[in-house]
Amino acid sequence: MARGVMLVSGGIDSPVAMHYLLRQGHELVAVHMDNRPFTDDSPLSKVVDHLTLLRERYHQPLPLYVVPHGSTQITLMRETDRHVGCVLCRRFMWRSAERIAEREGATFLVTGEALGQVASQTLSNMRTATASVHLPIIRPLIGLDKHEIETVAKSIGTYEISTRPGVCCQAVPDKPATRSNLVQILKEEERIDVEQMIDDCVRKAVVL
Amino acid sequence: MYRTLRLCTGGGGFEAVPDPPRRLDLAHIRTSLEREGVSVVDARVMLIAALGSETTISRAGRVLIKTDDPKQADRVFQKLRPLLDDDAPTH
Numbered sequence: 001m002a003r004g005v006m007l008v009s010g011g012i013d014s015p016v017a018m019h020y021l022l023r024q025g026h027e028l029v030a031v032h033m034d035n036r037p038f039t040d041d042s043p044l045s046k047v048v049d050h051l052t053l054l055r056e057r058y059h060q061p062l063p064l065y066v067v068p069h070g071s072t073q074i075t076l077m078r079e080t081d082r083h084v085g086c087v088l089c090r091r092f093m094w095r096s097a098e099r100i101a102e103r104e105g106a107t108f109l110v111t112g113e114a115l116g117q118v119a120s121q122t123l124s125n126m127r128t129a130t131a132s133v134h135l136p137i138i139r140p141l142i143g144l145d146k147h148e149i150e151t152v153a154k155s156i157g158t159y160e161i162s163t164r165p166g167v168c169c170q171a172v173p174d175k176p177a178t179r180s181n182l183v184q185i186l187k188e189e190e191r192i193d194v195e196q197m198i199d200d201c202v203r204k205a206v207v208l
Numbered sequence: 209m210y211r212t213l214r215l216c217t218g219g220g221g222f223e224a225v226p227d228p229p230r231r232l233d234l235a236h237i238r239t240s241l242e243r244e245g246v247s248v249v250d251a252r253v254m255l256i257a258a259l260g261s262e263t264t265i266s267r268a269g270r271v272l273i274k275t276d277d278p279k280q281a282d283r284v285f286q287k288l289r290p291l292l293d294d295d296a297p298t299h
Contacts, residue, residue: 037249037256038264040220040274077251165219167274170254170264 003027004138005101006110007093008064010046010166013112013141015054015158016149020140021110022058029104030062031097033069035169042166048208049161057156063104064208067096067201073171075197080188082173087180088188089171090129092198098133099202110138114149124179131182210292213281216272222281226269226292234267237291259284265292 004021008014008030018028032047044066055062069092076088097109113121130137141149153159209227216223234255238248241257249256254266261275261284271288273281 037262040262042218042220074249074251077253082253165276167216167220167272168218170266170272171251173253174268 001025001027002108003029003104003106004108004110005029005031005097005104005106007097007112008032008047008050009112010043010050010162011112012153012159012162013114013149014047015050015112015156015162016152017110017112017140018050018054018062019152019156019158021138022054022060027060028062028110029100029106030064031093031100032064032066033093033096034066035069035073035171037070038073038171039169040167042164046161046164046166050158053157053161065100065205066208067100067205069093069096069201072197072201075192077171079191083175083177084180084185084188085171085173086176087125087128087185090125091132091185091189092194092201094130094133094137095194095198096202096205098135099198100205101135106135108136108138109133110140112141113139114141114144114146122178124181125177128180128182128185210271210289213273213278213285220276221272221274222278222285223273224271224285230269232265232267232269232292234265237265240291257288259287263288 004026006018006028021028030051032044034044047064051062051064072092073089076085080088101109113126115121150159153162210224211227213222213224238250238255241248247258254264257263257265261273261280263284264272271285273284275281
């Protein structure tokens with residue numbers, strides 16, 4: 001079985017995606033991009049509770065990397081075009097996950113993305129976001145609709161955790177672009193020191 | 209003019225939205241808050257201020273107060289309100 005790095009948000013989708021891979025016997029390392037101060041403590045506390053449940057169910061250690069992402073968000077807001085903020089943010093998340101994958105000997109990345117639920121999940125934006133990494137990306141939920149995902153979440157016990165009250169990410173722009181192209185995104189990234197920012201964030205990650 | 213504070217969509221805080229829509233001068237608000245000793249993170253399109261409860265003030269006028277206590281949310285909002293009403297609406 002293979003070892004992968006999973007981006008986990010505290011939402012409904014990511015623990016369901018983990019469940020599908022864990023039940024096949026794959027090993028996973030979880031990465032949570034900590035968006036404080038643009039959210040509250042609830043996403044992290046949900047992630048911790050999701051992993052506690054999944055560790056017990058699948059008898060896997062499931063290490064969790066908590067990567068500080070707030071300073072990255074501030075830099076993106078100050079220096080780049082807000083409309084593509086979600087795509088830029090996702091690119092940072094993917095690259096941070098890939099760095100951690102190198103460290104952990106993982107050979108693939110995983111996400112609970114479905115198609116078209118939010119601005120960052122249109123095909124156009126997913127393509128632009130994932131152009132930032134080289135490892136294969138597995139999306140176990142890509143063919144499921146929201147209702148199907150929620151049904152599985154309820155059956156594995158993560159739905160109640162995911163739907164606890166919390167503050168949604170405040171870094172999402174008012175009018176996020178639903179389409180983007182790589183030329184445009186790379187131009188925005190020239191305004192900032194991407195590699196240094198990723199280095200800093202991954203270096204400061206806390207492993208739980 | 210701000211509508212009343214209401215629970216935000218995620219249920220983890222209280223928000224107030226201006227009616228009619230307005231654009232805030234965040235630099236002015238930041239200076240005023242810092243003059244009162246309030247710690248402020250400036251993300252250009254929004255401020256995050258330590259006002260007893262962490263509070264986000266967006267350029268579009270939205271205020272989000274991170275607390276599940278409505279009385280606390282109201283206290284924080286009333287403290288902030290003079291700075292918001294001071295601002296000249298531009299929409």
